[in-house]
Amino acid sequence: MSKHAYDESDLKPGKMTRKQKQVFWGAIFLMATSSIGPGFLTQTSYFTDRFAASFAFAILVSIIIDIGAQLNIWRVLVVSKKRGQDVANMVLPGLGTFIAILIVLGGLAFNIGNVGGAGLGVNILIGVSPKIGAIITAILAIIVFSLKNSAKIMDFVALTLGIIMLTMVAIVMVTSSPPVMDAAVNSVFPGDYGTMLLPAITLIGGTVGGYITFAGGHRLLDAGIHGKENAGFAGKAANWGVLTTGVMRVILFLAILGVVTAGYNLSDSHPTASVFQYALGGAGYKIFGVVLFSAALTSVIGAAYTSVTFMRSFHPAVEKYNNLFIIGFIVFSTLVFVLVGQPVKILVLVGSVNGLILPLTLGAILVASRKKKIVGDYQHPTWMIALGVLAVIVTVIAGYFSLQGIADIWTG
Template sequence: MTNTTTQEPKHPKANWSILLGAAFLMATSAIGPGFMTQTAKFTNDLQANFAFVILVSIIMSYIAQMNVWRVIAVSGLRGQDVANKLLPGLGYFIAFLVALGGFAFNIGNVGGAGLGLNVIFGIDTKLGAVIAAVLGIIIFTFKSAGKAMDKLTQILGATMILLIGYVCITTAPPMGEVAVRSVSPTDMGKTVPAILTLLGGTVGGYIIFSGGHRLIDAGITGEENLPEVTRSATLGIVVALVVRILLFLAVLGVIATGVALDPKNIAASAFHIASGEVGYKIFGIVYTAAALTSIVGCAFTSVSFLRTLFGVVNKNTNLFTIGFIVISTIVYIFVGQPQKLLVLVGALNGLILPITLAVMLIASRNSKIVGPYKHPPVLFYLGWVVTIVSAYIGVTTMVKNLSSFL
């Protein structure tokens, strides 16, 4: 099978459907099984103080995303190509890290989909993983795979928001306390590590590039399209924020009643307590939707980092994307989720955001890449703040995880 996705003429008038699809692709790439587990665990640990963590991390995520998407849009180049223009060979290094990290985490996405389908239908988790993989593969068999991906992420993204919103309403979380703790946490020492973790979970690794690379495929580039690109990037962050907040409030509402949650699966336990068997099924649907959209987003973006570096990948993009999903599923079925591999790749993945963000910030001042475009100074300097902070957590996480790996 050859790549059948046709790229539109360069600099077309921005199509809102594509912009919406890019936004949801970024958001749903972030909202995977790990996103849900992470949010539920931090809510259980920090309770109302987690509101402050969400607020600060989303501001940092937005700064990072705006810097990256603007440079991609103005230059018309994917992340790896920008890196290679700055330093020959750097793009290959980044592409390798992104693809390797994406592959490892896609094993977790496939496993999460299997778990979600097990909750809904009671089927074996491995069979559920295969079903989810097949659904993901079908997307990339369409002639217009990009449009199919746009629709899938929009529909499942909206479904997650509605279902989690329903459970959130039934739990009646303490909104007054949440409002206060969002700006005045009681334990700053515990919130700082969580802020850094959420930053990586929202825009780390391949996630920050997913929507931007989708816009390049659609030909929506150039400075004249920056206002639309900005709206799309903003919407992507907003969707991820809304899901994070709703899930946080749903779990917090249960915790506020004094009921102890099952530490093995905090999110499922909260949904079950909040809405009984219906709530448990809703958890399964949301978890499956989160996993499926992440499978698609992860595969698309990981392979997109290889397209311009290897001609065979560019000519057979859909085939390589399908192969990415198939191999991830095979590894999950026969090996499971290889914890040591995930630990090692997670350590390396922690360094991707500061490296790629730094590359984009340097590129934003390079006329050979962005032409006469003038990058906003405030965005530029705030971007370096996020780079330094994310580099710190990346290095410390790598040292910690490598120690446990060895």
């Protein structure tokens, strides 16, 4: 466990203590803000502009799948007292290592985009180049993991910036006057179910695919929250995490939908920025800068932290020098962006590919939930397993059909 882990005496079941509440909301917003990055903003703008109110269906599907994935994963990890890759290796030797490699590579790809998005946010706010902005962001993230109480500071940053993002996007949503009833109807009866497969798998990849699925669960473990007695705590935290992400997705979608249905054309290069400008005028662009920077910084922190938790089983040195490896992850991501750059299409594509990883990771967790050598005498609820199996089936089918869509976006 992290050297900054909380004393288990502060984490007894029942009424939450102050420290429990801090960990609870920290884990929730770490997961939520990890998924609300530049890719989150770009994907939502891209698909809302393309599918309008019908995109509500993909959002609803993604939220249901999110619940099925997060509930199972967080509870099994906490009960087993093991991180995701270690659970998977107990299910099938080598599987956890394979998953860890995929997740670390996916986390790195996401983080390059996160650093780039943060650089653009800083560029909007103070006028420096995006590359200088990316370096500034990296320095801020590095400071978080250089301080003695890095875990508590990470929780505070995720919570504070998450609330700022939710508030500002909500203001844009109200201002844009979206057709809420039309969106509600389309969430169940879209114009064409078939065309919603790619958006749905992309949203799933961006909110619970890859490293994001394990962000909150691993945070709870590092805080000393584990064992059968904390299964309910983990489940409650997972539900709130999905709800927080879902609310952000819905209000962002409605904000964009209001602008699109009003007849405005979103910018190809910065679609979300144009939404804020249309809704709030000149000040909207600066507000977008705040939202983008907040989303990107929290995602940089979340991606680096969670990706390195998957490396901690590779070698004892990673466990011992955990924060140094996190800092190295951030530095490497920043250097790649500064020297190579990051095409906008990658943000959409990585989300889709990340969604294809979910059936593998969630499937391993579901098998683990029935193995006594992993969860002991804990009885994982059957309805949760059923919801998890549904999530696996849907993502396998959607993933198969989305491969063509991914190719179309890449070549289009």
